[in-house]
Amino acid sequence: MAPHVCIPSSAHLWPIGELGNPQKGSAIPPVSELTDRPDLHQIWARTWEVIPSPTLTGRRGVATAVSARGLDWLFARSGGRIKLGLDRVQALLRALGNPHLDMPTLVIGGSNGKGSVATLCASALSAGGAKTGLFTSPHVLDFGERVRIDGHPLPLDRVEHFLARAAPQIEETEATFFEATTALAFCAFRDAGVDLAVLEVGLGGRLDATNVTLPLGAAITSIDLEHTGILGDDRLLIASEKFPIARAGRPLVVGPVEPEVADWFHRSASNDGVELHLIEEDWSWRVRSQSETGLRADLAGPGIELTDLTIELLGRHQAANSALACALLQRADLWPGESAVRQGFADLDLPGRFDIVQTRPVPVVIDVAHNSPGVAASVATWRELWGDEPIAIVFSALRDKDLDAMCAELLPLAGRIYVPELDARRGRPPAPVADLLRRAGADAQQCGSVAEALDGALGLVETGRARGVLCLGSFHVAEGAYRVSRWGASARL
Structure with a gap:
């Protein structure tokens, strides 16, 4: 691991039973005592390898058909409606030895761009020498896209191995498809010995299955009207569902939002002791050019200036997403250095983004x-x-x-x-x-x-x-x- 990527060894550890179900519009309060739990780590043996997946060779590569063994059973757990809540995923993680306690995390939520920001963060960290897990959803072509380690999708045989071993616990806890997939990601990351995991929120935040760690930092990319039947029919209600991914005493970086929403974040962060950073107050970004091959932009933030940065994503909004990723890495004390950011942003594999x-x-x-x-x-x-x-x-x-x-x-x-x-x-x-x-x-x-x-x-x-x-x-x-x-x-x- 590169010496300039300094990841605390114990600050992420949080016994799952202390988490509970966070209240709407509130960050989870600080935990007075954070201790390792070696007694919980014996259930799952470290047996997986990290190998490049043959199923995706890049954004413009040729994909091959994937095996359906085990996946049909997993997808059948999608059910007829979205079921939010932390009780099932907490129980499943306990049954699997609380794999999420073995790694620090970053968590990224928001209405749009959260997958891009998560991938930018993970790519920069990997380029800086940190063995990095990335959990995103949904996948475009291959289920393994959801769980990546240093950019490599999780091979299907590893997915099937997990399902074969964890099926009884998944059944007993009545975990949903997304909850089981989140547990799969944590187990894969733990068994691979990642230095850090970057998690994209699935839906909302407060009751999303990813909201079970004490992240080093969190980001909310945007607040738009989406999933209104579940999250609420105005932006402040939606913000109140996304804000609880933040933790007291930890940084929360928020992307461009309307003034009313920005004021709400200021009040909520002050009330809950969250270290809030609005990207538009701290950072600037300017697109130099955009062509069929990618984006070139200038980004600047506190003590950081990235001139003529190549971003292998198209769309002017990706300059703002790139600034948000940089701000999160900096505020979480994970800045991997300019050269790693340049390399990571220029070498992305993110299907389906223009x-x-x-x-x-x-x-x-x-x-x-x-x-x-x-x-x-x-x-x-x-x-x-x-x-x-x-x-x-x-x-x-x-x-x-x-x-x-x-x-x-x-x-x-x-x-x-x-x-x-x-x-x-x-x-x-x-x-x-x-x-x-x-x-x-x-x-x-x-x-x-x-x-x-x-x-x-x-x-x-x-x-x-x-x-x-x-x-x-x-x-x-x-x-x-x-x-x-x-x-x-x-x-x-």
Whole structure:
């Protein structure tokens, strides 16, 4: 481990029983005594190896089919609705020897950009010499994307090994799919001997399964109206659900938010003893240029100036995400050095973030943007790179998304919008989505699958009536588009 990455050896340890279920809008209070618990660490033997996964070779690499052994049983635990709460995951982690107590953590939540910020942090830490675990969700193509160690997805045989050993505990505690996957990540990280784990919150924060550690620092990327049926229907309610990932006496870095939300964070942090840092008060960022190969930006914060930084992500919002990642590493006393940050930010593997899978003869982009701010950012990035000519769009969304707002963002670029049937429990049927788009003035066509929709979009390009193809709206759209483009299911790609 590089000497400039200094990770406290015991400050992360927190007996799980002391956590409980945090109150809405409150950070968890300080723990008076933090002690190691060697008695809890004997259940799980350190038997896993960290090896590069053969299932993903990079953003533009070729993916291979994954084994379904064990995963069908795990995915069946998704159930019919989202079940939040910490009791089940606490019980499961206890049964598995509390693997989360064996490593310090960083936790990143927010409405948009949390996966990008988590990946930026992990990549910089790995480049600085720290063996780093990264837990994100959902995956795009391969389940192993959710659990990475120094950038390598967890191989499927390791997943199956965990499920074979932990199935009784998962059944006994009635853990959900996400709770079991979170426990898998902690066990994988512990058994690999990581120096630190970076955790992306799944949903909200207060009752999310990742909210079971005492992180060295936390970040909230943004506060937007999303999952309103669960988190609340205004930004302050949503902020109150995300804020409890913060811990008293530890730094919380918050991305660009509205003034009313910023004031709320100031009051809440003061009341709970959280060390608050608003990114817009401490840091600045400026995009120098954006091209098909990436972003170049200047970032500056307290005592840090990064000029002409290469970021292997597209979209001007990624400069703000990069500044947020830098601020979190600095405030958590994990700054790995400028050279490591430069290397880590220039060498990312993050599928589905405005990923250009083809540039010639026309651009084809796959993006996991799945709410109106994300769609707006995707459309803005396309227009900056290739202009305002009409394009073919492959689009659909899940039932809990603000479809009207997302569709409104698409209209300025839409030549024709192809709406596929999604292979997802919460997917919307294509007919009402296409009808809504037509009522808004768009040329919309419903399709039986993402493959059919993408083939139609490429056919429109061939007629000269579309400048390119943009696939977005859901991780399920992105997955289907990747499977077509990477395995040659369309002769037109």
